[in-house]
Amino acid sequence: xxxxxxxxxxxxxxxxxxxxxxxxxxxxxxxxxxxxxxxxxxxxxxxxxxxxxxxxxxxxxxxxxxxxxxxxxxxxxxxxxxxxxxxxxxxxxxxxxxxxxxxxxxxxxxxxxxxxxxxxxxxxxxxxxxxxxxxxxxxxxxxxxxxxxxxxxxxxxxxxxxxxxxxxxxxxxxxxxxxxxxxxxxxxxxxxxxxxxxxxxxxxxxxxxxxxxxxxxxxxxxxxxxxxxxxxxxxxxxxxxxxxxxxxxxxxxxxxxxxxxxxxxxxxxxxxxxxxxxxxxxxxxxxxxxxxxxxxxxxxxxxxxxxxxxxxxxxxxxxxxxxxxxxxxxxxxxxxxxxxxxxxxxxxxxxxxxxxx
Amino acid sequence: xxxxxxxxxxxxxxxxxxxxxxxxxxxxxxxxxxxxxxxxxxxxxxxxxxxxxxxxxxxxxxxxxxxxxxxxxxxxxxxxxxxxxxxxxxxxxxxxxxxxxxxxxxxxxxxxxxxxxxxxxxxxxxxxxxxxxxxxxxxxxxxxxxxxxxxxxxxxxxxxxxxxxxxxxxxxxxxxxxxxxxxxxxxxxxxxxxxxxxxxxxxxxxxx
Numbered sequence: 001x002x003x004x005x006x007x008x009x010x011x012x013x014x015x016x017x018x019x020x021x022x023x024x025x026x027x028x029x030x031x032x033x034x035x036x037x038x039x040x041x042x043x044x045x046x047x048x049x050x051x052x053x054x055x056x057x058x059x060x061x062x063x064x065x066x067x068x069x070x071x072x073x074x075x076x077x078x079x080x081x082x083x084x085x086x087x088x089x090x091x092x093x094x095x096x097x098x099x100x101x102x103x104x105x106x107x108x109x110x111x112x113x114x115x116x117x118x119x120x121x122x123x124x125x126x127x128x129x130x131x132x133x134x135x136x137x138x139x140x141x142x143x144x145x146x147x148x149x150x151x152x153x154x155x156x157x158x159x160x161x162x163x164x165x166x167x168x169x170x171x172x173x174x175x176x177x178x179x180x181x182x183x184x185x186x187x188x189x190x191x192x193x194x195x196x197x198x199x200x201x202x203x204x205x206x207x208x209x210x211x212x213x214x215x216x217x218x219x220x221x222x223x224x225x226x227x228x229x230x231x232x233x234x235x236x237x238x239x240x241x242x243x244x245x246x247x248x249x250x251x252x253x254x255x256x257x258x259x260x261x262x263x264x265x266x267x268x269x270x271x272x273x274x275x276x277x278x279x280x281x282x283x284x285x286x287x288x289x290x291x292x293x294x295x296x297x298x299x300x301x302x303x304x305x306x307x308x309x310x311x312x313x314x315x316x317x318x319x320x321x322x323x324x325x326x327x328x329x330x331x332x333x334x335x336x337x338x339x340x341x342x343x344x345x346x347x348x349x350x351x352x353x354x355x356x357x
Numbered sequence: 358x359x360x361x362x363x364x365x366x367x368x369x370x371x372x373x374x375x376x377x378x379x380x381x382x383x384x385x386x387x388x389x390x391x392x393x394x395x396x397x398x399x400x401x402x403x404x405x406x407x408x409x410x411x412x413x414x415x416x417x418x419x420x421x422x423x424x425x426x427x428x429x430x431x432x433x434x435x436x437x438x439x440x441x442x443x444x445x446x447x448x449x450x451x452x453x454x455x456x457x458x459x460x461x462x463x464x465x466x467x468x469x470x471x472x473x474x475x476x477x478x479x480x481x482x483x484x485x486x487x488x489x490x491x492x493x494x495x496x497x498x499x500x501x502x503x504x505x506x507x508x509x510x511x512x513x514x515x516x517x518x519x520x521x522x523x524x525x526x527x528x529x530x531x532x533x534x535x536x537x538x539x540x541x542x543x544x545x546x547x548x549x550x551x552x553x554x555x556x557x558x559x560x561x562x563x564x565x
Contacts, residue, residue, distance in 0.1 A: 135417050136417040139420070140416065
């Protein structure tokens with residue numbers, strides 16, 4: 001695609017192309033970033049709408065239906081409202097860090113998309129250590145919440161920050177260990193290669209590709225990863241960080257207007273990111289479920305949408321976990337389970353029964 | 358100037374400023390956050406040296422986990438800043454000695470040309486060279502035993518840390534979640550069979 005754009009620009013600009021050429025890599029990279037982030041922000045907006053609709057239907061309500069046809073302009077109206085509201089600073093807040101908090105929350109959620117492959121070759125940075133990059137960037141996300149909680153200089157935000165740092169670190173461990181199984185069977189840290197490794201296998205040779213994806217041989221890890229993903233994004237039923245009935249809204253109590261909206265955007269961007277990661281690691285990314293159907297980006301989008309629906313579904317279904325139950329689930333159930341399954345996967349791969357040769 | 362060189366100067370300038378602010382910041386929380394910034398920029402510098410595994414591991418382990426716990430502790434402490442700064446002049450000589458040693462060692466590394474450190478074999482890396490894979494190969498073949506010993510030492514350290522802080526209070530009334538989940542209806546409730554109450558005929562009630 002880049003060569004096409006370059007040749008078009010060369011024709012259009014003529015001799016002016018030489019002045020553009022030195023900064024071309026920068027321009028091209030920025031264009032790719034915009035190409036990913038603009039649809040992402042739109043998806044975030046409509047994910048909030050979809051969430052309200054889905055939960056409404058599940059609770060036998062109608063959900064938002066006033067603004068625009070079928071309520072479709074509701075997220076735009078919400079965005080405008082938040083945009084024009086004043087950002088208040090508490091008198092005792094640490095102003096610099098108070099501003100830094102929302103930025104640190106949203107930056108990793110967006111930066112992680114650099115290594116996500118959308119289709120063969122459709123990736124901003126096709127780096128070798130893609131999984132490591134994802135783990136590193138997503139581990140930085142907790143700073144936004146902690147900084148916001150501390151800088152607010154108020155009690156509920158502080159509680160929220162404390163809970164967030166404990167919860168997010170705990171579930172990062174089980175997510176990382178769950179991914180180790182995926183790395184072992186796909187023998188690569190590159191996300192595109194992880195997807196391609198799932199297109200091979202006995203079932204794939206029969207045409208039933210979806211049975212060759214990682215979710216089936218690594219079924220316990222798929223479950224652990226999905227549930228840890230919900231906990232990592234602080235979504236219900238693991239939303240003790242902002243539990244309304246206990247600590248009002250946790251780290252977001254003192255935020256208003258666009259600063260609050262940044263946390264909101266970060267949460268939903270993280271949800272989409274976790275769904276994309278789950279699709280790539282366990283559900284075969286852009287691969288089609290049956291051999292005779294062509295692969296393509298729409299399959300990844302469909303898988304992401306399905307997992308996002310799962311996020312909304314469990315929010316409408318389960319009551320909030322108690323804090324000690326949450327910690328127990330992370331450390332006493334998931335971490336031992338992942339450690340055992342790493343061992344099982346290792347033995348399986350070395351045994352004659354290995355399906356990954 | 359190459360773009361990489363520009364990146365190097367940006368990363369190293371921020372690293373030095375952040376490192377200075379770590380020791381000059383009055384608020385310990387700010388100091389920890391500057392340390393995080395310094396780590397992040399050092400990770401960027403390592404990335405420029407094509408050590409992507411080390412660089413990402415630094416972000417993941419130090420920035421993502423260790424410093425979060427640091428911040429966690431520092432935020433909970435009620436530190437009296439005046440008292441922390443009181444011992445500055447008393448501890449200064451020791452600090453100068455340690456700092457001088459560090460500076461001398463750094464000087465030896467940086468002036469490696471004079472000590473013959475620059476005579477490393479030239480690196481001719483193929484295009485598909487993966488730093489992570491090579492590191493893993495060496496770690497799990499040539500250095501498998503040292504690696505295992507190191508991991509056992511870390512495991513022992515974890516267990517010791519848990520054991521040292523583990524104390525079971527006698528008045529602890531915390532419930533075990535698994536016990537709570539395993540509760541059956543018959544443990545809590547006893548169903549008694551009894552004959553049904555027979556209501557008196559209405560005519561008798563009217564007379565009374």
